[in-house]
Amino acid sequence: MIIGATVTTSAVVLVGAVFLACAVEMVEALTIVLAVGHTRGWRSAFEGTGVALVALAALVAVLGPALVHAPLSVLRLVVGGVLLIFGTQWLRKAILRASGLKALHDEDEIYRETVAELEAVATRPDRDRIAFAMAFKGVFLEGLEVVIAVLTLGTSAHRLGLAAATAGVAIVAVGIVGVIVAKQLSSVPENLMKMGVGVMLVSFGTFWTGEGLKVSWPGSDAFILFFVVFYALVCVALISTTRASSSASLSVAP
Secondary structure (H helix, E strand, C coil): CHHHHHHHHHHHHHHHHHHHHHHHHHHHHHHHHHHHHHHHCHHHHHHHHHHHHHHHHHHHHHHHHHHHCCCHHHHHHHHHHHHHHHHHHHHHHHHHHHCCCCCCCCHHHHHHHHHHHHHCCCCCCCCCHHHHHHHHHHHHHHHHHHHHHHHHHHHHCCCHHHHHHHHHHHHHHHHHHHHHCHHHHHHCCHHHHHHHHHHHHHHHHHHHHHHHCCCCCCCHHHHHHHHHHHHHHHHHHHHHHHHHHHHHHHHHCC
């Protein structure tokens, strides 16, 4: 019973981390694809998106099995370090944005900038290489972080299939919702989602780095939830402290 509970806990946190990471990155990619489609035509936008998704899926298919066969302790130590690096980067930006020290990610502004860039290039009556390249680049580059999340989280937990399936569901969900509410992309609580992803990545990173170093965590996989709560509280404290410090600085400024 205890083993089943810990496995379920680990799987739930894994699914949540992969889904949120994929959703955040795909919202950014979708903004670019929509701009390309509305400005240059949908054929090239869809072709660029499709090729990028195939390339990303190929990376998972090629690299995933190789990582699965690596020694588990070494794999978790390396992956834990990678997740800590990525997670702290996500958290740093999210905390700065939540504290008002960094501008929030504006999907509407990204859309306008992409449209302006595309309109500055002459259109072509046949297949549009500029539109194809723009859509491919947007989806592929944003998707690389998703691939990293899928490979690192999935292989370390020995649930690569679950991680890949979750990413696929997130891509389809974001695509459907994005088409329906294309004009409301800026209302997506992206910074909150990024903070949630950062917390989960750092939690997994801490847990697996410890396991790679032969640390025996209380409760096994269920201890990941402790890290999630702990890092979430740290983020709240840092945001409050940063806001208070920023307000104090403004109040004493001449």
